[in-house]
Amino acid sequence: MKPPTITDVAQEAGVSVSTVSRHLRGDRVRAAERINRAVARLRYRPSPAAQSLKSGKTGAVALVVPDITNPFFAAVVRGAESITAQGGHTIFLANTDESDAREAEVVEDLITRVDGMLLAPASENNPSPQRLADAGVPTVLIDREAPSTGRFDTVLIDNHGGARFAIEHLLSNGHERIATIAGTVDSTPGRFRLEGYRDTLAAYSIELPPEFVQPGGFKEHGGYQSMLRLLALPDPPTAVFVANNTMTIGALRAIKDIGVRVPDDLSVVGFDDHPFSEILDPPLTVIDRPMEEQGALAMRMLLSRMNNDSSRISRRVVLDVRLTERASCGPPRNTPMGARRKAARI
Amino acid sequence: MKPPTITDVAQEAGVSVSTVSRHLRGDRVRAAERINRAVARLRYRPSPAAQSLKSGKTGAVALVVPDITNPFFAAVVRGAESITAQGGHTIFLANTDESDAREAEVVEDLITRVDGMLLAPASENNPSPQRLADAGVPTVLIDREAPSTGRFDTVLIDNHGGARFAIEHLLSNGHERIATIAGTVDSTPGRFRLEGYRDTLAAYSIELPPEFVQPGGFKEHGGYQSMLRLLALPDPPTAVFVANNTMTIGALRAIKDIGVRVPDDLSVVGFDDHPFSEILDPPLTVIDRPMEEQGALAMRMLLSRMNNDSSRISRRVVLDVRLTERASCGPPRNTPMGARRKAARI
DNA sequence: GTGAAAGCGCTAACAG
């Protein structure tokens, strides 16, 4: 019942193991046909363990993301897979659930099992990229930078610009009391989307109370809680920029629970599109980006690193984002005088 | 720059490799402290390739699903991970995109890399489970059965009953012209949800035109197209049962595009809950099930198979589902006489 | 307790 080995195949085909090995790896061999038959008859499958013990290559790459449920990361996976499809690399997918601790475990475990890694670190003060570098595992960072910036190939998007687009869109609708539900602030997208929010408001000389920035940790529940707090403010915002799609789901649930109307009572802009965005009532205005391309690009860069490119200079790509306007934004409602007065005081 | 081996550690600690090996696997050893220090200093990590070449075990299990984007499968993953967390098994996740061909590739590739597999086959006439059985890889099927039913441990849900709950709910609202957007009909859930629909209608002596069954292939786009076709019928249904969550998204998009109102013009019941279901307008009535439990249970069964349990009899678990009533169903609207006449003719 | 040594299945010189 033990699986057949290359020796069994060699015997069955009446050749030596090296001939079998050569044939399997593509060399021209006389006994090709006989070997094929032997392989088929025995249902021989080469042992990856033996292969990688010998060659030092595993034939696999890992793709580690904070949240597979998020359609953004799902798209990244598709993009990455589209590149490996033809070439013979297995992709191992792993989920860290936005947790540094979980990521450390996962990376530690995968580090010896793969030839390269695509990683979207849970946070910026996260040792994983360094571990990978120390272990000599080619690594490309996706969407999030490493503490020691500049040392890794990275595929980012223009988070700061995206936030700016969102805020300016709200501004152009006449809003000033604009709040944000921020992501994990020590992650690249969380940080820059928040900075984009702040810088844009500052550029328009708008000052807002600190409670207008609510942390949502990129999780649905965080979005829900944050929106609840925002809505409970004595002087609530007339517009909210939510820094990712999962938090937006939570935020909209809170909005629904409270009975606030969008966009009449509150305008909303999300970050990252989602299949559901269009069927919401009203459809959601979002900042969108080339998701699959981000995954595909990252995989191409990784493959190139793994193949040869040992250049010391790391590449840092920043992809553009754009505003997809739907119907969740409108002019601010008439604020009661009391609210106005308080607003003026800030 | 080569990674340190167990020999390096042995040298550094001044003991033999076997002592190091023993210590690492938990045996009591005198030089424990010294070995630990050597391991740390050298940053030694055992080579999984060498370990599994020797032991025949990979320390990994695979979890292969048709669509990671689907929150149902995401929940299954969480459930499965919750079981392995403590124990030392790496989980490799893989996506087959509802494709038999892709699944064959993925399974073929993983078959030599793991000690066991959790698989949700893309369809019932799919050779993968058989391949796994032939290769002697312990396998537990999730949500979908194998052609040779009864030979595999399987964790299912009551698809037929779920469909019945949905149809009876619609019936109790006064609907008779009930259509369905079916999933992949050659997959277990697709088949039984459709049979549940048919059997329930038959039990109430309701006959409907064949166009009332539209295939959606479990994909969002399929749901969209199917709903479009349903709505374009000269005599459209007053209610629709959509056989999974992703198709429901597509169906609702079509509904929105056409301008049909839910539940006024059309009542909708979905299968499988989704974070978005609650924030839709109206919130969606769905058939719900214990998703994480399905994953956790499957993983427990797999682990038990891998550990010892070589009993020939396979276990087949069927979990209950329930109707989560929200607001997407109501009484049928007044049908114009023309429609009535045609309906009577069927 | 510990060490020496035999392989696990495969690849890549090396010598024909």
Add this chain to the structure above:
DNA sequence: CTGTTAGCGCTTTCAC
């Protein structure tokens, strides 16, 4: 073009 052979890093007898 083909066969022989030496390991890759580790676990596990087997003797001590």
